[in-house]
Amino acid sequence: MKRPYGGVNADDRRAERRAKLLLAAMKLFADRGFQRTKITELCTEAGVSTRNFYEEFEKKEDVLLVLHDTINATAMHQIRARLSTVEDAGLETRIGVLVGVFVDSVTANPRAPRLVYVEAVGVNAELEAQHQQWVAKWARFIQDEAQRGVDRGEATRRDYRLTAYAMVGAITGLLREWQAHEPPLDTAEVTAEIKAMLLSALTR
Amino acid sequence: MKRPYGGVNADDRRAERRAKLLLAAMKLFADRGFQRTKITELCTEAGVSTRNFYEEFEKKEDVLLVLHDTINATAMHQIRARLSTVEDAGLETRIGVLVGVFVDSVTANPRAPRLVYVEAVGVNAELEAQHQQWVAKWARFIQDEAQRGVDRGEATRRDYRLTAYAMVGAITGLLREWQAHEPPLDTAEVTAEIKAMLLSALTR
């Protein structure tokens, strides 16, 4: 029934193929575009058969869904980890860390911004829903920082809901530009701009 | 050869059909999504035959391209017109007008934001290029206002390139939220938030 094969456990091999598919998808979706990438091409690039594809995913959109979620989740984990090391720091420090880690995380793989901010947009309702959820999460994240600032007397006490959404949009827009621009924008400058913008929005 | 038909000139009829196609496309692209809209459906909705479609457009993407361009161009024309009536006003006034007219223009048809900020993203290189061009135009527009502010001593003298891009992103993000949110966000609040954000970014 479920015996090992090729020296490796069956589940491990599946996981292996899944990883290869995700890798290949990251590359092709970002470079040629999601629509233009055919399932066949994806499998060829991954060195895997179409049958394997359907063992792991139901449809192409699902691959994108996973990638989109992973990129966001990774960034958030990294930020949370780093922020916990400056628990009691002031607004400026924490915002600096937040923005810095976020930009570094998302631009670490230059394909990631293209994938999340361009290719994953307007694909289907499921992806739109996941986008919405992440935007909401990031917005809440920023609002929490604002609240900290308020508690410390470093930020104005007011409703930050729309501000937070706007900031998420600004970051998104800047990173979308970053990946599209030729010559590429300077990451450090982008980081600095976002940080300054956030601080001025939280203390206005 | 080229004789009038149905009482109307041939060119006029073509223009009529083109308009009907654009109308129908606005509706279907926004409501069902660009991808999911079939050319056949589009023609049915427009009350026009597929043949007519190919007389006016080469492919579905071209319709979206026109709509995207029109929505942006309309907004920009309206803003320029209104701004020219407050030629010598202060930074706050002009920014207020700019933002107010922009939001009103783009949200006048609730389908427009969805079309421009969701459906038109990641479709093909041509549309990406047009998007880039408009973002650049809007960014330059904001930079020009900033320059005015600097000249009047109402804004800080510095490089506004990235700030302008960030602001365009923030507006885009907020309007994308506006169209996706249930219950819908309040237009006036959105306008106020954008205005405040812009002013704080230009005077920081």
Added chain:
DNA sequence: ACATTACGAAAATCACGATTACCACTACTA
């Protein structure tokens, strides 16, 4: 009123790519 030309709807064609089914092969177990 008739011959002629434009027009539009619907049907036929055509292509592409997703999905499935089959077959050959490999690595286990007895």
Added chain:
DNA sequence: TAGTAGTGGTAATCGTGATTTTCGTAATGT
């Protein structure tokens, strides 16, 4: 080492939708 189950690739199949063609109809001008 033979038998068998698990595996993977390739080769059909199948469906969908874009594009083209045909054909009946309507409008024109003579």
